[in-house]
Amino acid sequence: MNKHVMDKAIGETRLDRNTQGIIGKGVDRYEGPLKVSGRATYAYENLAGEDVAYGFVVPAPIGRGAIKSVDTSKAESAPGVLAVISGDKILRASSQPMAPAAQTIDGEVFHYNQPLAIVIAESFEAARHASHLVTADYEPKQGRYDVKARETVRKPDAMPMEPVNERGDFEKAFAEAEVQFDETYTTPSYHAAAMEPHASVAKWDGDRLTVWSSCQLLETNVKQIAAGVGLDVSKVRLHSPYIGGGFGSKLGIGPDAVFASLGAMTVGKPVKIALTRQNVFQQTSRRGETVQRVRFGATKEGKITCFAHETDTTNSPGNGFFEPSGISSVFLYPGKDRRIAHTIVETDALMTSAVRAPGEATGMLATESALDELADRLGIDPIDLRRMNEPKVNPQDDTPFSSRMLLECIEEGAGRFGWGDRPQKPGTRREGEWLIGMGMSSASRKNSLMKSSAEIEMSPDGRATVRTSMTDIGTGTYTILQQIAAEMLGLPLDQVDVELGDTALPASSGSGGSWGANSAGSSVFVAAEAMIAELAKRLDVDAETLTLKDGHAIAGNRQIPFSEILKGEAITVLGQIEPGKTDEETHQASYGAHFAEVAVNVVTGETRVRRLLTVGAAGRILNHKTATSQCYGGQIWGIGYALEEELVIDTRNGLMVNHDLAEYHVPVHADVPKLDVVLLEERDTHASPLAGKGIGELAIAGVGAAINNAIYNATGVRVRDYPVTMDKLLSQLPDDYLTAA
């Protein structure tokens, strides 16, 4: 096996030479034709035509309490019902990312409409009907449903970051600061709302379990399934080749994976379970509410001297995961004296977990609005304020940045967007009923490289197949792995196949935290180098001297087709990437800037985003089309977080009131203007052998703040409680709202 540990910066590689001309190119998705023609089988579509049973999850309709007894008799005798499963194997919700197992209910109800039992029946309809016949006796308990009430406060786990990062003496420095900025921002709970619901099909042969499920991290997901059903992990195989969106909500298994498995092991035939949209909302995971206090100490000229970002967020009993709103604050903003801290307020609602860009997505709604406010109070352009306060090294521990093109992104964006035309005074530009304003924000997302492996097989005809347990959650993983292998091996794109999403394949990082392309991509890079070494060996030349192009090896004046080198024998190699010293010696992150123009209706307070531009720098871009698409997605999420999305929990009883897509508002097409994305040329040689960095979550970081800042510029009204809905603007909009004829 060829292994590469990222201990030092990478030099020039075959990707830089770009001999095949494929890397970076915006080629179409590898699996695109399968998806648009309905031939890509999503989890629930497996075993079509086979004799299968269907499961339906019964909810427990109270907020908190003990389950005294469950009566399944009526359901069991309903037509078509094969089994009703209740008791100690029922899961509360999804599993946390990388946790050994999901939490079980242990005879209690931990949140409103938590799973209580599963009905398995001959048809979906029979299972759903019988689910209403399961009854239970509860001993209700008083629940805690309001984060702001702070009834139970505790320290989070160090997941996904250290909860407290301090340097110097913030309180002292703040007390002495010339300018003191101190405001509190709140963000509501959000749901990932992936288009494909959490769904699983399980097949049990009496000894081995095969599961098709919609999952992001197969290596840990298969262990979570095994733990859930009480099998050794060697007895379980998990397939997840196509996934209709994850956004963090499928980092851990959904409860359906264990429920379908338990069902199959009980009734003796394969079982399918797709959570209904209502159950996806209430039985998987969500992003926690936050209350964020942001403090900047600064000089009158705008030099930031100290900085604190303190976040209250929430989780349910036994869950240490927290929404790390300060994750970018640690390295993005200067100040010798600083404090980034997080506290969990325990509530009895659905567990909170990772949703796209955990931390940045909520934290930068606060900090990037705060910077805008600070600039406004100091009478400085928000871009000048950022320019004045750009740190040279990581302000938390003085490590150098591997690369940081934040200011370049801001400058590029300002020029393209026409920032100079921004109204100088808020609330002064009006077109008929519409108040017009512009806003901007920075973007950043911490980069991570994870251990990951892949194999490449070159068949005797010279075609290559890449295999890894990696997943493609709609991001373009198939395509970039195909491109990396093709570029490295000098093969036309159509000579490379990619197989993903199967735990029988070499262990991968999985998709999450924007690490997928870098980690899985680097493993393919490393495997390709091993393949090149094998080819060189057979030609008896030094691998470095070998040029590979169009399925031929070129060495000196010789040009030999691969099929000739292989002489009828396939070659299979394995490559593995591991993070190393560059991770500690440099601080790695992707950077960007967002620019928004909005129109706010002066009569009603309705906001329409008119233009949105994101400029990003994330190292080498492997495929401009899929990278740009990811950024479009981030921008649209930003519109949702700024203006619409809010998971409402009734603080009286814990009910998630708007648990469907009719009432949990995500942006519709009519909310989305023409989107612009510009990706700057960059190589981050410390980040990975590919010299690339994560991009999937960069584009949501800060977008909502840019929109909120534009709303302030348009109206002069500052809202610190997201989303910025009309009711929060209305009372402060001018009373002379009628437009002259």
Add this chain to the structure above:
Amino acid sequence: MRPFEYARAGEASEAVSLGGRFIAGGTNLLDLMKLQVETPDKLVDITRLPMRDIEATDDGGLRIGALVTNSDLAADKRVRDDYPVLSRALLAGASGQLRNKATTGGNLLQRTRCGYFYETSQPCNKREPGSGCGAIGGFNRIHAILGTSDKCIATHPSDMAVAMQALEASVETLKADGSTRTIPLIEFHRLPGDTPEIETVLEKGELITAVRLPKSLGGTQIYRKVRDRASYAFALVSVAAIVKMKGGEIEWARLAFGGLAHKPWRDTAVEDVLKGQAPSRALFDRAADALLAEAKGHGENDFKIPLARRTLVSVLAEATQGA
């Protein structure tokens, strides 16, 4: 979804004699059945009935068959020319896919979108009389500010019905005993009072066969819908306005409102304020005063009171512009 009996009717008389809940587009009823908010024992499929035509009537109006889809009605040239407020209201509702399925009769009979009505484990006097109201004291952002009771503060979600209210439409029906009647739309929907489960004056088994629009009165017609996103969201406030100007004065105005009440709201006292008056901001504010005199917020929806005022004033300004 509870098992149910299914029957398909070949003609209207058969439909009313079969007994059961009528189903046409099913865009609301099926969702509610899946959640067991609605649990009919029997569905009578009326989609084969010959009620898909829009016909001119002798008095110069239109007779719209109960099964005319929202898409077809919005696109009809006569509707677009003579009743533009209706076309605009229809196109402001739902999504293209839903409008292709949803019918004229079914649209009038939509149930509320109150989250507590949809959640069967919560109290709801509309779903389960006597169980209480989850929305009072709960999350009631989308709820009513006019005509509520201590039993129910739900709103009627239709856009189409608001425009039809301003157009003084009437509803033709066929009763189980074979008799027919015509109900003015203003009398068709009920306020919640003590019986929020009874939403219309229809009798058991009574089938909507058509909606009649009187001869077009012209005037400037506006439908303005205010909502939380640009499409596919229910109205927080909507205003259907038909205003006729004469010699710089408002000859008459017809106004109906969505998102404010348990029914498409019309209050002729508001129209009386405007009649015969020269348009001015002060006049529009007096009209809004008349509309909102009895308005009552329930916390989350308090903003609807100023929102309704501003929207009405703005619509009136637009409707009387250039007069």
